[in-house]
Amino acid sequence: MRTNVKLFTILGVFLIVVATVYGFWVQWTEWAGIPALYAVAGLSLMVAVFLWLTERKFGQGPDDDEHGEISQYAGTYGSFAAWSWWPLGLGLACAALVLGLAIDAWIAFIGVGVGIYFLVGWVFEYSKGDHAH
Structure with a gap:
């Protein structure tokens, strides 16, 4: 999970930089791409924070263990609604x-x-x- 946290954090920071550079490039006159890039950056950072908090709550997962086995992923992953309208x-x-x-x-x-x-x-x-x- 640490790798995923790093990946989404790097992606979020990169997209913030790209959105800012793009904003200066078009002189902040284009109102479709700039907010979209900032939104994707925010979503990437949101996923990174969620994964970081999940790692803090549950500790090191099998994907972080170099000698981890697939069978370590067995178990309950959460509580989901059977159906909902x-x-x-x-x-x-x-x-x-x-x-x-x-x-x-x-x-x-x-x-x-x-x-x-x-x-x-x-x-x-x-x-x-x-x-x-």
Whole structure:
């Protein structure tokens, strides 16, 4: 996991440098590529931080051990929902939001409202109902 942390950190820093150089190159007038490069840099650094925190929590993994075996990867990796309808509703709400941005703002407002409902439902899915803990 240490190799992955280093890889994503280097990638994130590289993309920040590239985005900054690109911004100066186009004199900060191009508003599609510059935010996209910064966003990808942020996502790379987010993955690096997640992997770093995971390594701190669980210690050295089998992939960091030079003499590690494939059988060391056996076991439970987490708790996952068997099924859920909330992501489908959230996806439809996002589609309505994008459709509203393309057609008319009132559709976007409906998409945002429905999206907030489905997002809250998905976040609190394990609080009550069939999958309550």
